[in-house]
Amino acid sequence: TNGRPQISASFRDVAIDGKASGDGPPEQGGATVSITVVGASGDLAKKKIFPALFALFYEDCLPEHFTVFGYARSKMSDEELRNMISLTLTCRIDQRENCSDKMEKFLKRCFYHSGQYNSEEGFSELDRKLKEKESGKVPNRLFYLSIPPNLFVDVVRSASRTASSQDGWTRFIVEKPFGRDSESSGELTRSLKKYLAEEQIFRIDHYLGKELVENLSVLRFSNLVFEPLWSRNYIRNVQLIFSEDFGTEGRGGYFDNYGIIRDIMQNHLLQILALFAMETPVSLDAEDIRNEKVKVLRSMRKLRLEDVVVGQYKGHAKGGKTYPAYVDDPTVPAGSLTPTFAAAALFIDNARWDGVPFLMKAGKALHTRRAEIRVQFRRVPGNLYRRRSSGTELDKAANELVLRVQPDEAIYLKINNKVPGLGMRLDSSELNLLYSERYRGEIPDAYERLLLDAIEGERRLFIRSDELDAAWAIFTPVLRELEGRRVAPELYPYGSRGPVGAHYLAANYNVRWG
Numbered sequence: 001t002n003g004r005p006q007i008s009a010s011f012r013d014v015a016i017d018g019k020a021s022g023d024g025p026p027e028q029g030g031a032t033v034s035i036t037v038v039g040a041s042g043d044l045a046k047k048k049i050f051p052a053l054f055a056l057f058y059e060d061c062l063p064e065h066f067t068v069f070g071y072a073r074s075k076m077s078d079e080e081l082r083n084m085i086s087l088t089l090t091c092r093i094d095q096r097e098n099c100s101d102k103m104e105k106f107l108k109r110c111f112y113h114s115g116q117y118n119s120e121e122g123f124s125e126l127d128r129k130l131k132e133k134e135s136g137k138v139p140n141r142l143f144y145l146s147i148p149p150n151l152f153v154d155v156v157r158s159a160s161r162t163a164s165s166q167d168g169w170t171r172f173i174v175e176k177p178f179g180r181d182s183e184s185s186g187e188l189t190r191s192l193k194k195y196l197a198e199e200q201i202f203r204i205d206h207y208l209g210k211e212l213v214e215n216l217s218v219l220r221f222s223n224l225v226f227e228p229l230w231s232r233n234y235i236r237n238v239q240l241i242f243s244e245d246f247g248t249e250g251r252g253g254y255f256d257n258y259g260i261i262r263d264i265m266q267n268h269l270l271q272i273l274a275l276f277a278m279e280t281p282v283s284l285d286a287e288d289i290r291n292e293k294v295k296v297l298r299s300m301r302k303l304r305l306e307d308v309v310v311g312q313y314k315g316h317a318k319g320g321k322t323y324p325a326y327v328d329d330p331t332v333p334a335g336s337l338t339p340t341f342a343a344a345a346l347f348i349d350n351a352r353w354d355g356v357p358f359l360m361k362a363g364k365a366l367h368t369r370r371a372e373i374r375v376q377f378r379r380v381p382g383n384l385y386r387r388r389s390s391g392t393e394l395d396k397a398a399n400e401l402v403l404r405v406q407p408d409e410a411i412y413l414k415i416n417n418k419v420p421g422l423g424m425r426l427d428s429s430e431l432n433l434l435y436s437e438r439y440r441g442e443i444p445d446a447y448e449r450l451l452l453d454a455i456e457g458e459r460r461l462f463i464r465s466d467e468l469d470a471a472w473a474i475f476t477p478v479l480r481e482l483e484g485r486r487v488a489p490e491l492y493p494y495g496s497r498g499p500v501g502a503h504y505l506a507a508n509y510n511v512r513w514g
């Protein structure tokens with residue numbers, strides 16, 4: 001067994017049902033999977049996709065018959081592609097058994113084809129090469145679009161016309177950004193759907209592939225103690241926090257066109273929010289889960305300008321080192337107002353969450369790197385331990401549940417506890433599940449899980465087009481206002497905790513950031 005949960009068997013059953021929508025037979029003995037990484041010469045392909053494919057191969061998770069193709073404009077031989085890939089391949093756990101042997105075997109299955117992105121000729125030559133490798137087996141084909149978004153439609157048009165599988169399935173993994181507002185996202189969806197059925201489109205949000213995010217539903221729905229508390233009756237606020245301790249280094253050109261709200265909030269944090277807040281799905285099937293996520297997103301209020309704070313990092317000198325401002329990046333236009341930090345208060349207008357602020361905070365070049373979900377509970381009503389006769393507060397704090405997505409994956413619950421001894425002193429303590437202590441073995445990278453799901457036809461962790469529409473509807477009006485009014489971001493020093501405005505925003509809702 002490859003260690004995949006039992007559950008995936010039922011996912012596979014779902015995945016193989018509709019041939020008309022681009023699905024085909026399962027990978028039995030007579031089938032093969034060809035994975036084409038379009039944009040193979042690029043950053044994401046090198047950093048994430050090829051290493052994830054190798055990790056899957058190493059763990060024996062890939063089908064027996066598979067081939068990997070790189071496709072890009074750069075001229076490269078198969079051997080040059082292999083050299084390029086080998087520079088970033090690592091065995092997830094240092095010095096694993098047979099690692100170099102496995103690497104060699106993996107690289108032998110990797111090939112390259114150079115072509116233009118809008119060229120049917122290029123993809124039909126690829127098709128010919130793929131057929132050679134597929135050698136008469138039922139061909140299943142997965143294309144990973146690891147290219148700038150303005151090329152998505154060109155590639156889908158050319159590849160779907162000339163390099164689709166005739167007898168098996170053909171799927172396309174599409175990377176973000178999916179447009180920059182409701183309009184452009186809708187336009188992208190319509191263009192993709194000219195050539196593909198929705199079932200063939202796998203819109204990736206790699207945060208959904210992270211271990212702790214996958215665990216969110218398990219925590220809620222398979223433990224009696226959490227779900228009954230999961231509502232406005234017991235939860236005061238929920239915080240979704242993303243911070244990085246580095247700037248846009250090298251990606252300023254892309255980033256300036258998007259900003260942190262589109263880069264992190266509208267997708268990664270909102271997806272977590274939807275999973276966190278959805279009602280119990282009918283089953284674990286992809287469509288049942290995605291139906292519930294859409295309902296939450298459609299119940300959300302459009303974000304208002306007064307509920308947003310934006311910031312941008314400025315240069316800073318510390319300990320003899322100088323850190324650049326965002327606008328020092330040569331690929332960023334002078335005077336750019338693009339936010340590298342944002343905080344926002346969002347609301348879900350349904351019976352479960354009415355009035356509960358969902359606070360998001362996302363920023364680059366902050367003092368630390370972390371991603372967390374923090375759930376702050378209400379205070380205990382009539383708490384016996386609230387006061388001593390002298391009037392000193394005894395209960396230190398309300399309970400807080402923290403899911404640390406990264407780094408050092410953990411789930412901990414802050415509780416009030418008696419400090420041992422003859423007196424009566426309370427202490428805020430933690431019930432702590434630290435993954436590195438509880439579980440052996442390394443946690444797979446999000447891209448590994450998502451690539452495997454796409455190969456298996458499991459769509460649960462990919463974004464459906466109606467989810468995407470609902471997500472953009474929440475953020476588009478405020479983005480338009482911020483940009484239309486040229487709202488100046490509050491500057492914060494590189495490596496700091498971000499603009500003070502974020503604290504005022506939280507204070508408006510009687511909340512303190514965790």
Ligand code: NDP
Nearest residue numbers: 039041042043044045072073074146147148149175176177
């Ligand atoms: P790159 O900028 O590295 O582009 C990938 C490849 O596309 C390049 O190697 C180049 O290949 C080709 N390319 C780049 N610019 C152009 C252009 N203007 N015209 C034609 N071809 C071009 O992108 P990334 O690898 O960083 O990202 C790929 C996708 O993944 C993007 O959609 C990005 O938003 C998304 N993404 C990236 C992340 C990252 O960490 N890098 C993180 C999350 C999402 P060649 O010249 O050989 O054809």
Ligand code: BG6
Nearest residue numbers: 176206244263264268371406446
């Ligand atoms: C990407 C963003 O989607 O996620 C980047 O475009 C960001 O700006 C990255 O750095 C963070 O991902 P991770 O997995 O490193 O937290």
